[in-house]
Amino acid sequence: MKNANVKIRERAFPIVIVGHIDHGKSTLIGRMLYDTGSLPTGKVEELQASCDRRNAPFEWSFVLDALQLERDQAITVDSTQIWFHTETRRYVIIDAPGHREFLRNMVTGAASANAGVIVIDAEQGVSEQTRRHAYLLHLIGIPQVVVAVNKMDLVNYSQERFQAVEAEMKAYLKEIELKAQVMIPVAAMHGDNLGLRSTNMPWYSGPTLIDAIDDFPRAVVATERPFRMPVQDVYRQDGRRLIVGRVESGQLELGSAITVWPTGRSADVVEIKQWAAAKDAKSITTGESVALTLNDELFIERGHVLTVPTARPRSSNSLSVRLFWLSSDPLRQGESLTLKLATAEYDVTIDSIDTVIDVSDLSRHRGTQVPQNGIAEVTLRSRSTITYELFHDLPALGRAVLLDGYDVVGGCIIEGGQDIEIASRNLTAVTQSVKAEERQATNGYPGAVLWMSGLSGAGKSTLAMALQRELFNRGLQVYTLDGDNVRNGLNSDLGFSEEERAENIRRVAEVSKLFSDAGTIVISAFIAPTNAARAQARDIIGDQFHEVYISADMSVCESRDAKGLYAKARSGEINDFTGISSPWEPPENPDLEINTGELTLNESLDRIVTYIEGKILIAKDKALDPSEK
């Protein structure tokens, strides 16, 4: 039964076979191996003898379940790889287990396949696990599938039953945009429609399973896309630096320029280093593991990506991903994980869990956590810039594994990102090495100045401190500037004359701007008595200036007079006291007015937090909607 062997001298075509635990995958594989003459001599006899010793009936699945433990428990524990060949080509089958808790093993096997076979029990129909597996095949990028409706013998080879299962599965696959090439009624135990056409189902005229998998085209290699090579390592040899890595897309000629990301530096490839090669390489192409020498000693390390200068990769601190979660501890918002993407590793936090997807009915809902085996759309944030591509464009740079400590806890595909422009350092010197937009992208919000003004006793400091605590508790970088921490240090040389008050406000405005530029939300709580002073502050600070008027009638302020200042001012002990012996001009068009005479502290805090949420945090990066892709 061994076939004409020209085709055997070709790399095996990987297919994954998935299905609900009892739907007969292993039986189907065992029988297919037998029918194609792929089993080693004596294997079936050996297993038959083993079954006889155990007083158990022979089952085809035992061919795969070769481990002791699996035979005893009658389940497939881990993904197994089995080689076989048809008359057309060689295959490596990845048998993925159906047990729900063994999802990690299924992913381990299925992620490397070029095509999938989904096995469904004709009697049981489409199960929750069937749907989950189909969804995962789609999610990890298996481009093509066929469906085998198995155990047709148990439903008397009924065309009606087959059509019912076919319709149900078709409807699901259509929703997840996974197209099944064909659906085939089979009875694996008896070999019907595996390698040989079934005589029990004359109503079926489509291909057998073997014919169907022989029709799968090989996966398209990304040679036509722009050159991309994640740096795996940098070696030094004979005084030369060798940049090593695997080309993930495109091709490159010796002598061409490359650009390194995220640094944006460029150099020329002057040597393609090899050992014991048949001939000197003049170019490199997708899939090759190469070692390159450049004409310039650029800063390059593992995790960087080499590209052609003309087609830069995507760069972002914020990615929209679709992930599958493998850990028994649910994924929660705010969690910190390691993202392994190509050869790079990034510390990321779960910025938001945008949608949790129930694969059984494909319903989407908001959720605060993702359970084990769950699938969700999530926004990830990284402190450092991630160099990537969309999964749809280039899987090798568009997918990543998530680690929590030592453990692999999930995988994700990148569907969008808030891209940032990286200035090419080969051009002119750039004045700002880090732009405000980059800080904003990293922090998730812009720097800002909340300029609180109001009479003494209006409640500026009380409100500022409560606000600072509230924002800090939300994980925002916040700092309060007030008379106490500024007048005692930076402005200790200033008194309270009109000029000195103006200078005080100018300096406070400049300091506020620096803090804001550095990405902090600044609360400035000063009296700032005149329109001119506040206008100057607004000019200095610019767009990040938010004027908050803490209003309270002077009678209210005077009645509070916690520090006894009004009394001293009235008695003349204090000169130049705003509102009494020095002018007070209420803000004319504040961005927000809070009347602490009418509102409680909590109500006041609510008002100002609502304002911040609406006007400042709204500027937070929004991941692109995957549906807009």
Added chain:
Amino acid sequence: MDDIDALEAQSIFILREAFNKFDPIGLLWSLGKDSCVMIWLAKKAFLGRMPFPAVHLDTGKEFPEAYAFRDTYSKEWDLNLIADDCPPIEEVDASLPPASRFAARKSLGLQQAIDRYGFKALITGIRRDEQATRAKERVFSPRGADNSWDFREQPPEFWDQYNTDFPPGTHVRVHPLLHWTEVDIWRYIQRENIPMVPLYYAKDGQRFRSLGEIGITEPIKSNATTISEIINELEATKDPERAGRTMDHETEDSFERLRTMGYL
């Protein structure tokens, strides 16, 4: 790229990952065809010279041709060779059947090498198509402190992202040839013209298809005296590769027991 190029590129990628992540690291050289191919691939990965030791777990029971090969090619290939004697058979679990017990000396030798040289990881030449338990392996496979393999609790491994971070005390086996088949190995030997122990080629109607120690490895009937003839023979045979390895067949689970106890 043809399919052999693709296999080669993937193995080089794996070897470079291992070298980047583990220090010290060694490569287990059994003197057999697979580990010789692996050394060849390592020389390609590291541009001419393997930057870590080749470790031969010496039982003293190799065939004379194998020892001669070792002496010649450890020099020819510029290897940093470690070839310590394995502990004696008296130290092996006496409940194992005889050939398995003999083979288990290598497991003790392996543990001894790890203890003596502090290897964080060892590169070995096993392939998934050799044997059912090996089909379950990961490319980067963590072992317990006692070198044991828990195949039920293996970490996920996908998208060429290998597990390289482990708690202290974990030992890692790296398998750059896991995705190759026996025929792939010979096609590569042919293309690259890689020297092999002559016992692989038929003499007096016999050759070794899988090479182990004297006493526990049997030759097969064969007239294949060239690589091409070997490839033709393999493409026609339905006999398993390790049929000549006594310890695989002593009892139904003998090889599995060996492997969970740390055998390659």
